[in-house]
Amino acid sequence: MARELLLRGRTRTLRDIESNTTRKSSKWRDWTCVLLWSIVGYTCIILPVVAYSKPGLIPFYITLLLFHKESSPFFAFSHAKAHYSKPQGFEIVALVPFHHHERTAILDCYLQKNLIHNRGFLDRVVFVPQTEDAISMEWLYSIVNQTSAYDISSPGNEPEWKALKKNVMYIRIDGDTLFLEDNTIPTIVKTKLQNPESLIVSANVINEAALTSLHSHPGTALPYLPELYHVEQPPRSESQLKPGWRASNLPRWQGPSNFKVNKGFEPPYKGHRWLLSPNAKSGQDPIAASIYTDTGPTLQDWTVGAQQHYSFLHHLENNDLARYKFPIWVNPTESISENFGCFWGKDAAAVHHFSNETGRRSSSSRHESSDPSPHVIIDGKGLVSHYSAEQGAAGLDTTDLISRYRAYAQERVCSCELNNLG
Template sequence: MARELLIMGRTRNLRDVESNKEENSSTWRDWAFVLLWSVVGYTCIILTVLTYFNPGLIPFDVSSLLFRKEFSPFFAFSQGTGQYTKPQGFKIVALVPFHYHERTAILDCYLQQNLAQNHGFLDQVVFVPQTEDAISMEWLYSIVNQTPEYTIAPPGHDMEWQIARENVMYIRIDGDTVFLEDNAIPTIIKTKLENPNSLMVSANVVNEAALASLHSHPGVALPYLPELYHVEQPSRSKSQLKNDWRPSSLPHWQGPPSFKVTKGFKPPFEGHRWLLLNGASSDRDPIAASVYTDTGPTLDDWTVGAQQHYSFLHHLEDNDLGHYKFPMWVDPTERISKNFGCFWGNDAIAVRHIFNHHSNHTSSRYRSDGNRPHVIIDGKGLVSHYSARQGAAGLDTTDLVCRYRAYAQENVCRQTE
């Protein structure tokens, strides 16, 4: 009688040929399985290395799958969804209310990048002066004289709505806009054309109007606090510090454990920076204090704006702006930002009415075809607007303008001989 062994919970005859074949087959399957996963593993490693040196090879970051890096599925058209060429048959004009040359000098780099002659979408840029400052106006005339596509409209508030012409698509870009994502303009234009019943399509403007609460969520807004005294960095020269926009070059915040930003907080000194708190913020930073305490600032306070801007630069350096993205928000109940939006010249008066009355409600306004127009925020096109509501007592006492300028000079401004 043949010997029997108990293997894997069943008896098997060692002289049984079919049983032995089954064992051999199972062994080959195991080896094939190991080989398959080895190929998959090595392929992932190769793709990670290749995309590190050439991120454009695939439409998403492979390393984010391996290292849990955050990324957003809501990309602008050219990030994984193909190119979108400039639409033909009508002009695309940027209307730029002009206030301060220091900030518009940053915007100028982005406008130049988006001109049609530079493979962008803008056929013309019209500056609408809203200042009488001689130095700022002299600067404006100098850049207009250098760029044929630039022109200056008659000065005056709300003048940009009055000069709008029918069958022209306008992008209203406030002169204090200090960052445009590469595809912000094409993205909102594409959304506007795909939604012909929309009155206006706004970009995703950081910390503006209806988006202030959304951009204040933990993980988006990071625990930055104002430095209370000068922190020396002897290992870097003043020139390096001046031209470096990266928050990672800054030290961590130092100060009393009991310190928190309260309502009415005054700037510590001119040109101060905001530094990342090492650890959880609790209710110490402005945004947390505004949400969780009664003594904190409102979301319109300059301290909240400073924290938002430093958080944005932090995400920009880490290449994870996906924190801010969402697909599309139709008819938000709160007002939308008027600082970056796309509309037809035919609708200029209706758009101005919405902004002047601080309301998005268009229920009483119908087009000639009987359809009610919508107001849309496109969450895929990201923009940062510098808003110093408190003047010299607010954001102007930080170094944020210098940081945005340094980023633009490094990554956006066209180099001239």
């Protein structure tokens, strides 16, 4: 009996020890799980913040997991299940203010692609000459004579607004437009039809008017800096001499660590490039200097335009245009771009008046006045890149941007190569 009790006691003792060990081990695993989940949780919070504010610190493959660059949360019609066909019952006419043949020659590829006989939306294109340059006008007459859907209005700053037909939908496309997405025109047309109360629907024009700040966010505006010295290129074959548009073929920027693009920065030389800086500091590039320093240029300066254009071509190559996208913006507090907008002919006079008022006073003061605010929309789903004549006169013409946009159009848009316009 004593032996049996001893064995039972020993058995109970052994079970107690095993039970105690299990409880200790279980508590240790519980604390380990809490610690690991805490680390994971904090990482999930910190990583997106770092990826947004300092994208260069995050490895590329991690940012892809956070933000899949081919998937935009804001889809144009072309990503829907059914294709959006051209609406019937009315004409769609493009009004194109014409300034420089070198730039409009690039736009010509996009206009041709969007004509109705090429399965596009444009029934006609009417050019509005705003130059007296003989060479540019000779070029314009030559392309109009070659395309039956092209026409020229009488010279002047704008078409006769009262002469526009009421039941025609017009799209104002500035002649200095260098890029537009395939879906841009159909998307703003559809948005205009879905919002009949709107006066005008503007496209998502890169770095213009109300969108300047939005397109200047880190990760969208990249730290591109001007090439400071002309570098002699090694001898190349004729095929290699053709200008390219891909940012990946450019070298990295090199220069002094204290270099900054300040107010009044002069172009280094004619035909210079802008290069991506591997170690850009805050306030070094034009946009950062404009936002964070008192010595930087304004957001309307040619250097800011150059940085935005090279950043755009960078994202274009990487199929990363979703960075610029948003759904629609109704009645923005700042003015909208006048360089790409859709409106009905019956509203032409109101659109003309609205444009003049926008030029005379800020949008904020217009909202504060007793006058009713017109219903305007920016459609963020269709992108447009506009060269900007104001910035170009000061310095953009000294870069190689025109040749880069022309190279892209030749490769991806034009049915035949553009004429060599130098």
